[in-house]
Amino acid sequence: MTPDTTETAKDWDGDARERLSVEDRMAAEALIVDVDGYEGPLDILLSLSRTQKVDLRKISVLQLARQYLLFVERAKELRLELAADYLVMAAWLAFLKSRLLLPPDPTEEGPSGEELAAHLAFQLERLQAMRDVAARLMARDRLGRDFFVRGIPEVIERVRKVTYSATLLDLMQGYARIRTRDEFRPFVMDRDAVYTMEEALGHMRGLIGFSGKWTDISSYLPEDWQKDPIKRRSATAATFAASLELVKEGKAELRQSGLFEPIELRRREQSE
Amino acid sequence: MSDTQTPEIEESLFEAPPIAEQERMVEAVLFASADPVTIAELNARMPHGCDAGEALVHLQKRYEGRGVHVIKTGNAYAMRTAGDLSFLMQKETVETRKLSRAAIETLAIIAYHQPVTRAEIEEIRGVSVSRGTVDQLLEMEWIRFGRRKMTPGRPVTFVVTPDFLDQFGLESARDLPGLKELRSAGLLENRPPPSLSDALDEEREDSDENQTELFEE
Amino acid sequence: MSDTQTPEIEESLFEAPPIAEQERMVEAVLFASADPVTIAELNARMPHGCDAGEALVHLQKRYEGRGVHVIKTGNAYAMRTAGDLSFLMQKETVETRKLSRAAIETLAIIAYHQPVTRAEIEEIRGVSVSRGTVDQLLEMEWIRFGRRKMTPGRPVTFVVTPDFLDQFGLESARDLPGLKELRSAGLLENRPPPSLSDALDEEREDSDENQTELFEE
Numbered sequence A: 001m002t003p004d005t006t007e008t009a010k011d012w013d014g015d016a017r018e019r020l021s022v023e024d025r026m027a028a029e030a031l032i033v034d035v036d037g038y039e040g041p042l043d044i045l046l047s048l049s050r051t052q053k054v055d056l057r058k059i060s061v062l063q064l065a066r067q068y069l070l071f072v073e074r075a076k077e078l079r080l081e082l083a084a085d086y087l088v089m090a091a092w093l094a095f096l097k098s099r100l101l102l103p104p105d106p107t108e109e110g111p112s113g114e115e116l117a118a119h120l121a122f123q124l125e126r127l128q129a130m131r132d133v134a135a136r137l138m139a140r141d142r143l144g145r146d147f148f149v150r151g152i153p154e155v156i157e158r159v160r161k162v163t164y165s166a167t168l169l170d171l172m173q174g175y176a177r178i179r180t181r182d183e184f185r186p187f188v189m190d191r192d193a194v195y196t197m198e199e200a201l202g203h204m205r206g207l208i209g210f211s212g213k214w215t216d217i218s219s220y221l222p223e224d225w226q227k228d229p230i231k232r233r234s235a236t237a238a239t240f241a242a243s244l245e246l247v248k249e250g251k252a253e254l255r256q257s258g259l260f261e262p263i264e265l266r267r268r269e270q271s272e
Numbered sequence B, C: 001m002s003d004t005q006t007p008e009i010e011e012s013l014f015e016a017p018p019i020a021e022q023e024r025m026v027e028a029v030l031f032a033s034a035d036p037v038t039i040a041e042l043n044a045r046m047p048h049g050c051d052a053g054e055a056l057v058h059l060q061k062r063y064e065g066r067g068v069h070v071i072k073t074g075n076a077y078a079m080r081t082a083g084d085l086s087f088l089m090q091k092e093t094v095e096t097r098k099l100s101r102a103a104i105e106t107l108a109i110i111a112y113h114q115p116v117t118r119a120e121i122e123e124i125r126g127v128s129v130s131r132g133t134v135d136q137l138l139e140m141e142w143i144r145f146g147r148r149k150m151t152p153g154r155p156v157t158f159v160v161t162p163d164f165l166d167q168f169g170l171e172s173a174r175d176l177p178g179l180k181e182l183r184s185a186g187l188l189e190n191r192p193p194p195s196l197s198d199a200l201d202e203e204r205e206d207s208d209e210n211q212t213e214l215f216e217e
Helices: A003-015 A022-033 A041-050 A061-077 A084-101 A113-138 A168-183 A197-208 A229-248 B002-010 B019-032 B039-045 B052-062 B083-089 B101-113 B118-125 B131-139 B162-167 B179-184 B198-215 C002-010 C019-032 C039-045 C052-062 C083-089 C101-113 C118-125 C131-139 C162-167 C179-184 C194-209 C211-215
Strands: A157-165 A252-256 A263-267 B068-073 B076-081 B143-146 B157-160 C068-073 C076-081 C090-098 C143-145 C157-160
Touching: A041 A061, A041 A084, A041 A113, A061 A084, A061 A113, A084 A113, A113 B101, A113 B118, A113 B179, A168 C101, A197 A229, A229 A252, A229 A263, B019 B039, B019 B052, B019 B076, B019 C068, B019 C076, B019 C083, B039 B052, B039 B076, B052 B068, B068 B162, B068 C019, B076 B083, B076 C019, B083 C019, B101 B118, B101 B131, B101 B157, B131 B143, C019 C039, C019 C052, C019 C076, C039 C052, C039 C076, C052 C068, C076 C083, C083 C090, C101 C118, C101 C131, C101 C157, C131 C143
Parallel strands: A157 C090
Antiparallel strands: A252 A263, B068 B076, B143 B157, C068 C076, C143 C157
């Protein structure tokens, strides 16, 4: 712990029963009038700390907490809407105040009141320091205000030179592309084991005229499609579909005596 | 200046123009450009074998005390009118957008604490940073995103830009006013609130190291 | 200079800055001003009692032989970079672009089949060859005109140049790999019928022997 904080700790004892001076109260009240002009609770605390008229390192955090809580009280009395972070800070400072006033409980975990107070003092000092350097920064000679750039800048003329690149690989791939272009053929599924309905229809149209009586449609399967089970299945399906097509055209009739019984086909007599 | 060596080695190949001539060249280029020009850019534009770095030293000396100065900003050089003659320049003064108090503070925090995350800015100011504030600074190109912090969530960081340095006549971020005092007072340390866990503290120490790295060459 | 007299009369009222200081002022104003400035304007901007005309004379002398000059334009003054340094104000950017597919294919055909006529190129590519493509290759000096072909109309032919060989790291156009080699190198993705590819490779070998024959069959 730094000597400064020890000193602050001494202040807190002294402050325990100290009453706020009239001046402090005035300042605290003045704050209430213009809450909107403040940049958050830390800003308010910084303003309040100025009423102590001491170096920020020697600030009495306890007194500051009291001032802030008083400020929040007043704001509530005046029914001012305080943003949540102002209230969070108030709750935190109330907690800090109790930690500072009560004798430390050795069983209690977490940072001591002094540590918390020291951190708040550090935050205030840091914020103040940032404000000071911000002011110094803004007071520097500024471009366009105190010093100036060339009024008639000469634009650098860009001379663009284009070079083309191609690699041997590009060249060879280009050539390969041309020479092999003709070898492409559109992708087709090779279906040598598929008997299409069109094929079946063509086959059956030639035969149907001769079929005056009921015939099992399996007898319409072309000979070379009867052995291989895969081919046979395909041919059967195509032949059946073709039979339906013939029925639809009014050229044939179909019948089946029962479930899984053979499907029979015969020519439809042209009565009309 | 590391650039100094290279041309000398190549000197045998090409006769570089005399240094006085090189100085004229640097003068012409810097004079013509409104934006700062790096030594590398100068060398690239000047004839082979030239040493822009050396020519610049001569030129800077020549313009000492004149109405126009050669200044260094970031790693580039530019010519600017002398600050004491601003009273003559009412006509040239550019009306800059007035920065809000929040924007000024945020800018200062970024400049002095860079690389810094939004959460760190908020901790220092004790209030949330509005999107508009950061956007305005980004738009003015006074700040930009730095590399992400190696802490959970890998938050983005902000750093100031060469434009910022140019705007405030700073040679580098190390020349920020009061930087040394702030550091020796411990006010640039990333001191975590005491309630934070030890694990977090260690990470904070890491980020402190990052920061010192940034300002020290 | 007529203006010279006026300030002297008023000199008793205000002490004018020393002439060296006035010169600085003129320098700064001329530097920063977006337009040439007249002596009257200079005097109006400078403190009472100044003699911009005289300061200008000093300034002009100072910049004699420098990289920047004070010039008179109309009845106003401005600073400009010296004319002999204008080459510094140009920036040559070399842009590398990929050669178009049409150009690569045309070039490839010329390399593999040279000497080759435009009609032959078109026959091989299966599309017409734009004038621009050939012109581009000619301009790049990767191809040139070969001797005319002894066919009706005596069409011009194209051949590749030593520059081309240089660019592609070839000793001669004969070093270009044939289709068989291209395929074994994985450069041909689709597999043509074996007979055709052999024929093509043979054709290549033939053309190596006597390329002129290739299209005259």
